[in-house]
Amino acid sequence: MNSGATGTIRDNRILKTCPINSTNEMKKVPRGDTDVVVDNIHKILLVRWKDNAVVSVVSNISPVYPLESVSRWSAKDKKKISVSRPYFIGDYNRHMDGTDRMDQNINCYRISIRMKNWWWPTFSWVIDATIQNCWLLHRADESNLPLLSFKRYIAWTYPPQAEPRVGIGRPRQSSRVIPDVRYDNNGHLVEPLGKQAWKCALSSCKSRPSQGCMKCGVPLCVKCFVKYNRRAL
Ligand SMILES: [Zn+2]
Ligand SMILES: [Zn+2]
Incomplete structure (x- = not known):
């Protein structure tokens, strides 16, 4: 296989026998700590990194090192602290696009109304995804309007027209x-x-x-x- 890829991976996609610290174990370690496993046969690297939450990333092209330091807000210390991060996770963040970026955007300001209908999560996701796409078009066109403001605009604009x-x-x-x-x-x-x-x-x-x-x-x-x-x- 000649193509290289880097991406986040869900915990239930990692074999139980994989000798990496579990997410629960990683929750206890200090922020910035990293655990690494390398599969030398398939040339795949699995990294668990503790940020605000535990992040699992796999790659078949990137090395773990060097580490870079990123600035994060610490709720405990009430100030910005510096946290070390494997360089390729930063690289992934900088280059991620498409579906990953959309999931991240949608997760930021997801519709939080809950309904008992089975179709509601799908329906509200469609609205979220549509707004996200409209926001990208809006940004490509002219502005640096943040997604939250864009959503607010929509919420403000439509009710007065309806009534x-x-x-x-x-x-x-x-x-x-x-x-x-x-x-x-x-x-x-x-x-x-x-x-x-x-x-x-x-x-x-x-x-x-x-x-x-x-x-x-x-x-x-x-x-x-x-x-x-x-x-x-
Ligand atoms: Zn007047
Ligand atoms: Zn008017």
Whole structure:
């Protein structure tokens, strides 16, 4: 076999007879400790490394050494500490892509709502995977927006569209109208409020309008309507 590969491996894929420290044993060792087993016949290396959790990595191309030192936050010492790490694990992190990267991204901010339906985990995974892919496209296009902010944007953007509501009371949540909705030039219609609002949503205006924007869900006077929904250049 001529192709080289490095990847993480699940504990249940490692034979019980493999003479490497078990995950439970590795949990007790100090952070940065490494245990190594080499299969000289198949030229495969198995490494268990203790970081925040225990990581198992196999490779048929990379050597364990040199060790590099990485900076980690220690919850116990309440400061950054330096932890040693086999160089090829860092190499794997730097070059991993595709499925591994997707799994890692999804795991960061997985949908945490639990349901009893059998299909729920698959369904919520599809949403997570779709959002992850959209985020990658968004990043490739223009921005450095973190995944968490991207997910927040989605959560903010869609509910107001599904249920437009114009508030007449003191404007408390006007900051919830995110720019992507406010300036999208689509479906911003005047709606009568039936009552005079507390204040126009345009911060520079002090009038009390009796109509508002249906999509943004904020009170607006007629003269402020365009100003509010057009991005200032
Ligand atoms: Zn609007
Ligand atoms: Zn106004």
